Amino acid sequence: MRADRGERVARAAFAAQSVLAGGNAVAVRFSNRELAPLWGAGLRFVLAAALLAAAMALLRLPLPRGRAQLGAVLYGLLNFGFSFALTYHGLVHVHAGLGQALLALVPLFTLLLAVLWRQERLRPAAVAGTVLALAGVLLLSREPLRHDVPVGSVLSMIGGAVCFAQALVVVRRFPRVHPVTMNAVGMGVAAVVLLAGSVVTGEQRVLPTRSDTWFALGYVVVVGSVVVFLLYVAILRYWAASRAAYTWVVVPFVTVVLSARLDDEPVTAWLVAGCLLILAGVYVGALRREPAAASSQPAR
Structure with a gap:
């Protein structure tokens, strides 16, 4: 009975998370129309880190030390700092649907990077999935390039996906940290890096004046960064x-x-076909369980 209830809770949370996370890239697009990319991303994580720091205080969670602290800092740099610098930059010109489809490559990139770092072995399914996903990327790239979307913007989204994946691989090498603490520290580190980048690149740093920008910022902070997490x-x-x-x-x-x-x-049709190919590649290459592996897993 308890297992059935847990499954229902997990499915409801999964559905809610997927819907709410689906609005993140759209909200970033609206934010980018008034706020410079690095400044907008930095402002987002200043506020989100503050909310998670408050949660740490309520839960009486200690800050990590030693190698655990180093792992949290590296996780923040890769998962929030470099990745969001690239994705915010990409979403200035790339539509949210296309951008999110490119970010769907994260599980596949994670597997390939884990193979590169010798954490996992390369499987034939990963090769097949990579071929499918690359075909999807080529289809997706065709349409925006026809409409004068800079190639660099598309590459920024792919680079962001690589950073997300590298963060997941790197964090395996360090002691585990409570997820609230890990994200509070990570977002705090990212905020410092993003705001410093905004200063160095000479971005204009102003607070929003439009109501839709405030709504977009509030969404990515409260919903996209905290509730989804x-x-x-x-x-x-x-x-x-x-x-x-x-x-x-x-x-x-x-x-x-x-x-x-x-x-x-x-x-x-190019967007739909490209999305389906990427998602098929991610499923085949990274998410589908091999029969032998599946049979060795304990029943849940």
Whole structure:
């Protein structure tokens, strides 16, 4: 009975997380129209880190020390600092649906980087998934390039996905840290890096004056950075991380629908075909369980 209830809670949290996370890229697009990319991302993580720091105080969670602290800092630099610098830059010109589809490559990139760092072995399924995903990227890239979207913006989104994946690989080498603490420290580190980058690059740093920018900023701080994270933690109470990772292949569909409705993103045959190829590649290469591996897993 308790297992059934846990499964229902996990499914509800998974559905809510996928829908809410689907709005992140759309909100960033709106934020970018008034706020410079690095400044907007830095402001987001200053506020989100403050909320998570308050949660740490309420839960009486200590700051990590030694190697655990180093792991949290590196996680922050990669997962929030470098990755969001690239994705915010990319979303200035790339529509949210296309951008989120490119970010769906994260599980596949994670597997390939884990192979590169000799944490896992290269499987034939990973090779097949990579081929499918690359075909999807080529299809997706065709449409924006026809509409004079800079190649660098598309590459920024892919670079952001690589940084997300590298963060997941790096963090395995360090002692585990409570997820609230890990994200509070990580977002704090990212905020410092992003704001410093904003100063160095000479961005204009102003507070929003438009109501839609405030709404977008509030969304990515409260919902996109805190609520979505808490839902993910709730999912992991009942599901394995490999199963929870399926959110990466659900979120793009939500984003495409929201972006088409709120940001006039054209839903073309190339976008749909490219999305499906990428998601098929991610499933085949990184998420699908091999029969032998599946049979060795204990029943849940």
